[in-house]
Amino acid sequence: MLPEPTRYPQFTWRPLTTADAHAMHQSAVADITADGADSAQTVEEIQPLLEFLQKELPYDSLAAFTPDGTLAAQAMLFLPPAAEGESLRFNASGTVHHAHRGQGIGAFLMTWMEARARQKADGRAALIQTNCRDHNQDRIDLFTQQGFQPTRYFYRMQRDLHQPIPDVPLPEGLQLRPWQPELDNATRLAFNDSFQDHFGFFPVNEEIWHVGFSGKPEFRGDLTRLALDDADNVIGFCLCSVNPGRNAQTGWKEGILEDIGVIRGWRKKGIASALIVAAMRALKEAELDKAALGVDTENPTGALRLYENLGFYAMRRSVTFTKTL
Numbered sequence: 001m002l003p004e005p006t007r008y009p010q011f012t013w014r015p016l017t018t019a020d021a022h023a024m025h026q027s028a029v030a031d032i033t034a035d036g037a038d039s040a041q042t043v044e045e046i047q048p049l050l051e052f053l054q055k056e057l058p059y060d061s062l063a064a065f066t067p068d069g070t071l072a073a074q075a076m077l078f079l080p081p082a083a084e085g086e087s088l089r090f091n092a093s094g095t096v097h098h099a100h101r102g103q104g105i106g107a108f109l110m111t112w113m114e115a116r117a118r119q120k121a122d123g124r125a126a127l128i129q130t131n132c133r134d135h136n137q138d139r140i141d142l143f144t145q146q147g148f149q150p151t152r153y154f155y156r157m158q159r160d161l162h163q164p165i166p167d168v169p170l171p172e173g174l175q176l177r178p179w180q181p182e183l184d185n186a187t188r189l190a191f192n193d194s195f196q197d198h199f200g201f202f203p204v205n206e207e208i209w210h211v212g213f214s215g216k217p218e219f220r221g222d223l224t225r226l227a228l229d230d231a232d233n234v235i236g237f238c239l240c241s242v243n244p245g246r247n248a249q250t251g252w253k254e255g256i257l258e259d260i261g262v263i264r265g266w267r268k269k270g271i272a273s274a275l276i277v278a279a280m281r282a283l284k285e286a287e288l289d290k291a292a293l294g295v296d297t298e299n300p301t302g303a304l305r306l307y308e309n310l311g312f313y314a315m316r317r318s319v320t321f322t323k324t325l
Contacts, residue, residue, distance in 0.1 A: 002115050005108060011064035011072055016057050021046040023071040027097050032249075034098035036135055042245030044217045052211040053078065060120075062112055064105065072100045075109035077116050080202040088126035089200065090117040090325075101138070110146045118325050126325040129200070134317045148321035152199055155304065157312040158254070158292045161284040166310070168277045171269050174235060175228050176278055179221035183234060184214050187226060190234040194261030199296055200320075213259070218243040223255060223286060225278040227262075227271050236262035238275040240283065255283035257293040260303070267301060276310055 005013050016024075021043045028040035050057065053076070063074040075094035082088050092113040096105045110130075117128045130148065132139040170176055179187065188209045195201050204213070213219065223240035239258040247254055257279055262271045280291050293312065295303050 002119070003108065003112050005062075005064065005112075007108070008064060008103070008105060011066060013062065013064050015059070016050065016061040016063050016074060016076060018047070018050045018054050018057075020063065020071070020074075021050055023065075023069065024074065027071040027074075027095065029249075031095065031098050034101075036133070039246045039249040042243065044245055045243070048211050048216060052207070060116060062109065064100075070097070072097050073105045073109060075113050077113050077120075079117075079120060080208070081205065082202060088121055088124055089202065090120075090126060090128040092117070092128055092130040106139075106142050107146065110142065114146070114323070114325070121325055127322055128325055129320055129322045131318055131320045134319050140319070140321075143321040146323070148323045150319050151322040152320040153297045154318045154320070155295050155297060155314040156292065156316045156318070157295060157307055158290055158315050159280070159310070159312045161280060161289055161291055163311055165277055165280050165284070168270060168274045170227055170271060170274045173230060174271065176274070177226050177228055178282075179214070179224035179226060179237075179239075181221075183226060183228075183232075184209075186232075186234040187214070187237050187239075190237055190263050191259065191261055193263045194236070195259075197264070198299065213239060216241070218256075219258075220255070223279060223282040225275050225282065227275055234263075235266045236260075236271040236275050238272075238279040240279050242286070242288065252290055253288045254290040254292055255279075255286065255288040257291060260293070262301075272301075272303075272306060273310065276307075280310075 024046050025041060025043045032040055060077040061075065064072040066072050073094070073096040078091045079088060080091065092110070094109050094113070114128055117126060130143060188204060188206065192203055214221065218241040220240045220242050225238045226234055227236040229235055238260045241256045241258050243256065257276060260272055260276060283291050293307065295307060297304055
């Protein structure tokens with residue numbers, strides 16, 4: 001049985017729906033100052049996610065609304081495909097509007113998501129994960145009180161594109177190209193190959209790839225750079241995006257290097273450096289001022305050191321928390 005929100009009758013409780021993107025955005029904007037954030041998810045970011053999860057939302061989400069329709073709190077559980085032989089890895093996300101914090105709603109939602117994850121796991125080996133920025137002490141306290149442990153740290157890094165960009169050529173035999181639709185599936189397969197030894201990896205199918213990568217509104221294929229061999233196999237990639245909504249909130253002209261990878265047989269040849277440099281030049285030519293990326297501080301390929309060597313610096317840190325079910 002899932003816990004019921006009987007302590008909070010002042011709210012209307014129901015699952016999230018695809019019509020809630022605007023309410024979620026408004027709630028996130030209202031919490032920017034309280035959370036020490038620089039921007040909030042836009043409607044354009046949230047809507048595709050809700051549509052992708054619309055079959056699961058009636059069972060795997062829960063939200064509280066005030067009488068005037070304001071989103072007071074929400075929780076959402078997502079179970080990505082598991083790699084063969086691995087435990088199920090549930091992703092738990094949610095928030096409580098700052099005006100309604102301190103009442104135990106966050107603890108209730110964490111308990112609800114854990115109970116739902118156990119229900120779905122049905123006795124199979126499983127983990128549940130969540131995350132927050134390292135300065136959100138209230139969330140860190142909540143997660144630890146719920147039995148979660150910090151397991152990984154991630155940096156958000158940024159670089160000034162007005163600083164000199166070095167020349168880093170691709171190795172002989174490889175060619176540089178922007179993303180094209182006919183190379184999309186090959187890029188997805190290269191992504192799966194390059195990230196399969198990384199923390200939290202799960203095989204990305206075509207549907208998830210479209211929603212979370214090349215099909216999302218902010219994806220910029222014209223700025224994305226691929227490394228191809230003589231047979232047009234994708235050897236490496238630097239996927240780029242530009243989010244006008246976020247840039248409008250921050251006042252920055254920022255492009256994002258979303259994912260950078262090289263298939264395993266081609267690592268340690270300078271391909272990632274060449275792709276990043278090429279992508280930065282493309283961002284600068286598009287009249288953007290900053291480049292940003294995220295990195296696992298324990299990345300097995302030494303990505304953090306690579307990014308620092310190319311002029312990126314850490315802006316903030318987030319923490320992933322894990323609990324074994």
